[in-house]
Amino acid sequence: MLDRRKILTIGGVAGAASVMPLARLAHGDSTENGVRNATSHHHHGGKVTTRSVAANAAPPLDPFSVPMPVPQVLRPSYRTSKLDQYVLDIQPANVEIFPGFKTAALTYGGTFVGPTILATEGRAIQIKYRNRLKEDANVHLHGGHNPASSDGHPMDVIPAGGSKVYTYPNRQPGATLWYHDHVHHLEAEHVFRGLHGFYLLKGYDEARLNLPSGEYDVPIMLRYGKFDEDGQILFSPYDDVSTRTTFLVNGRPQPYFKVAARRYRFRLLNASNHGDFKVNLGGREMVQIASDGGLLPAPVSRKEVLITPGERAEVVVDFSDVPVGSSVVLESEWGPVMRFDVDRRGFDTGGPPAVLRPNPTLPKPTVEREIRMQLSDDQQVFWINGKPFDPDRVDVRIKRGTTEVWRIYNDDSDWGIDHNFHLHMVRFRVLDRDGAPPWPGESGLKDTVSVPPGTSVRVQATFGEHLGRFVYHCHMMEHSGPFQMMAQMEIVQ
Template sequence: MLNRRRLLALGATAGGAMLLPFTKLTPVGANDGELPHKGYHLGARTAGTGVRPALAPFSTQMPILPTLQPVQSGLDVDIYKIPIKAGTAEILPGVQTPVLTYGGRFLGPTIRAKTNRRVKIMYQNQLDMPANVHLHGGHVPSVSDGHPMDVIQPGQARVYDYPNTQQGATLWYHDHSHHMEAEHVYRGLQGFYLIEDDSERRLNLPSGAYDVPILLRDVEFDANGELIFFDDPANRTTILANGKAQPYFPVAARKYRFRLLNGSNEHVFQLNLGGETMTKIASDGGLLPAPVPVTEMQLASAERAEIVVDFARYPIGTQLVLSNGSDPILRFDVVRRAVDTSRVPDQLRPLPALPTPTVTRDVALSFDLTADPIGLVNGRPFDPARVDFQIKRGSTEIWNVVNADTFAIDHTFHMHLVQFRVLERNGAAPPQHDAGLKDTVRLPPGGSLKLQATFRDYLGKYVYHCHYLEHSSIGMMAQMEIIP
């Protein structure tokens, strides 16, 4: 029975995320394959030690995350090398914060791939613990998916092979090593992976320096400027844009394409430009059928959205603030004129036809809160030895996904391997933020979703789970196997 005191100990953020007294767990691969969902004591808690940094707002420029160049390119393949290693980063001015990195920087380098051009990436694990990489939103073979139990041991390397046989989209890569994914991603193991295609290029959307990926996320610092992880996620009150707190970004008076990613472990952004119009053009899986003007936009953990903002509407010297509700995140400063030949056409990309579904499945996300919290999918915690669903390759299915926790606990739902379409939310037509091809959706307490997906790509085992990473890391994950 969940009494009032227990509920308050769990709590809920403004976005509804569950606030777990997070358990410090043994890394996967460190205990002969055992799954410590139970029986582990809480790690050293730092509750009450977090501070909100005293920052001069908009005093630091938001960086552009660097694009990684291949170490080798062939006729139809680009090859990259990325070390996974510890480092430090100047997140706060003048303070060096210990972080985990892909490639030595807090927030990994951006990889720009092309549809039907293969990418191979060698990741070298220089940490003292296992790690791995999941290409979130990627249609990839199971051996390159970054399965939670398929890790790179310390001192070893692994090549991930990405065929990129999908349309242009804003994807991202992040750690997915079971039990450790939440802490690894929180400390920096994440970055953009952008797929571009020729049909999208012909639309003449803003490109080059005017196509800007922005990773938004929340963090908590202690008095020394170090990241606090083992604490209530509601205390992660500092919002970062591309790794900087409350930065500014100088823009020309012309159209920009911003690729927004919520890289938080468990947070829901309500984004706005102070009532100004943003034109939404894409979701998780790529372009929408047509642009949608919005003045506010919800973005839950792991979701992506692309917007176009036309700064030509404003005089030089105008300052526009991107905010989370009333909390400022990033200021755009209009500083110069520029020639602009880009456009946002009335039609972008039609959604693929929906094949006839042949199977219907039910998925329930919930917690067992009788002792230490355990995440459950359909009443059971994750077990890599168990296949929960067998799915025939080429089939189309309906999944009815529900948040079975009705007491102020949010979840998100993410499916590996494929994007899906949201057919219904709570039994009604889905709202605008569910439009397009999706791979991650928010599930508020007691909420339900009807999804449709076609599994046409690869055979093998993949997972589906809550993408509040503190939830998946303690069991809220299940496994499907695509079979002939």
């Protein structure tokens, strides 16, 4: 039986990087040398206790002393009138995360944040992934509406030395997607070591909306890391998340980014294994225009945005009133994450319109289901509806083209363990949270949703054109991979 400490660890409860409400009882944490301090506060039987935990021994680095890179764009190897073709290697590489240190990483294309793939709604892409690792790997396009053969099912692997062509039809509205490894039992470590990148799908309807574009449209990957004094990645599925204390932004610790005094579109992604980011700009307005599934029906003014693992939030930030030579800091509840340095004047016109992308009409659901997420009775793994993942078992069969409502429960209130829920292949609408309206920014289409302990979320999805087996799971990667909080659905005729 797992002891309570390990349960808290794999549940993401322990420490400042945690996504648990009880961990949010922490206060007074500071950030030094790009890492949070190692004091954690825990709630046991109605009492708050404090303990010290070992932080990572990452090389010392002054905050905001390295620039934030924008991931390079992958160029197609061949183009036709209807199709773009790419080749991308899955390979080990020595990368620079800390200045003066080479970090051994697992990468797509040799960079710690893989190259960005630019796609257009309605134009298909094929990517030949070549596995140069000494172990199995694969690729899941998170948020993609793709055939089962190109979904990156956890059991559909690319063996060491092998290759596989994935086809992405892109028959879905524009959105910020991302790709990452999804090999069962290896996913958490592979992603932690660098197998992640952006896939930006441009929608037909975006050109008319006067949104920042080109160099003013910037993808930003947020995540937590853990390193030794030589800058090498440290990973264990049992890690207390309060030791994953380095803020990484596009693969660099607590960086700065130079901006003009004008509007920017920032595509924020939380690529952490577990650990949320509740970010703010010190009271400055962020106008959220999109979430996981793309543009919202209308812009939402935010002062703070919560992004749990796997979720995306697109925000427009206006720096036009910031004097040249001044800075704005992006902060989380655990300390500064990165800094925007306004170094030049800028110009653009207006802001987002009052209407962005109206939601599609909700068809009448034909089935309602309950999905219950919880720690197993023997406390060895996590369950969905009382069972661990079994690739030979189909948990749900769904008729193609039908619409269903799922109520997703987090039954781990006794342990205070947070979960979130990711559904492959389709996007859904959040209908309510225990009968209350969805949170701000949840009004559009999504594929990942936070489910705090003791609560439920009701979602509605239409299961479209693709037949076959797909998975749904908690996107806390240690939960779904090593500890089996995943289930399987089959879309049938």
